[in-house]
Amino acid sequence: MNLMQETLMRFSGLEGMLGNEPFVGGALILDVKGGRYGVVGR
Amino acid sequence: MKTLFKVLLALVLLLVLSGIGGYSYMKGKFAPPANQLTVAGLPATGPLRWLADTVARPAVPHAGLLVPIRLRNCPRTCYLQVDTGAPYTVLYAHQLTALRQRYPALGTSLQLREKVVPEFRFALGGAQVAVGHTKVLVNGTGEMPADSLAPFIIGSLGADVLEGRVLVLDYAASRFTLANEVPADLAARAIFAPLAFPERRLLLTAALNGESRQLLFDSGTSAYTLLTSQENWQGMAAPGAAPVPIPPIRGAKNCCCTRWLPTPGCALGPLSFRWARLPT
Secondary structure, three states: OOOOHHHHHHHOOOOEEEHHHHHHEEEEEEEEEEEEEEEEOO | OOHHHHHHHHHHHHHHHHHHHHHHHHHHHHOOOOEEEEOOOOOOEEEEEEEEEOOOOOEEEEEEEEEEEEEOOOOOOOOEEEEOOOEEEEEHHHHHHHHHOOOOOOOOOOOEEEEEEEEEEEEEEEEEEEEEEEEEOOOOOOOOOOOOOOOOOEEEEEEOOOOOOEEEEOOOOOOEEOOOOOOHHHHHHHHEEEEOOOOOOEEEEEEEEEEEEEEEEEEOOOOOOOOOOHHHHHHHOOOOOOOOOOOOOOOOOHOOOEEEEEEOOOOOOOOEEEEEOOOO
């Protein structure tokens, strides 16, 4: 994690960052229009 | 006494005003520029590809997520890295130069004007995308891979493509879908949880050791599973369990890799992280 990410995370109230790995083997639905996301299991 | 009071009041006022000023300054600083990306012809679907980092030790097979795009008058398929952590789409200067030299028929369509491409048009899985005022970063190797099947990455697709739309990243089938609605067959099989999109940042509500948290989804830095603070990480340790050192994935101490427990019908939603011992 670089300094920028760390600083942004600390000040933006974010509680963590996710990469692609948790979803690999399944599917991730980013329904920005509907304000929801969905996961199809692996 | 009265003078002292006035001076104090003025000081307090000054503090409050500079606080408000500083806050709005920082807010403006981090606010993304207006969204200049438009899409016609949805839904669109196409293949998803992994970019492997073979230079890193150990090699990272999932270093980046790529989508193919087609440019008018360019026979070669180019690629954009899917970067949901970036609020807007960018292009890489050296790659554009290489493209223009190889394919003069591109003409002035990718010509830079004051560090931006005024109108960047491409076909993405059957849809027509236009990005006005596309920022160009001094980036890229400037070399086109000799192997025509090797991905030639000319930029990254930011969260501007997501605004008001639906993006499905089907990692299992290696396909993406960009649409206006969630495909019905997928919606029936998926578990949903709230998503927020402030300032074009994707925040997914997930459970960290049973507690609801908002996590930023950044498809552009794929080499890790979950990054969280030391406190959250310590909170995730199972009671009584001795902490097992976790191999650093990226950036050592604040990094932790945990098990993903997708349980259908789970009250915690589709994403739940728990501290887990790594198999030794």
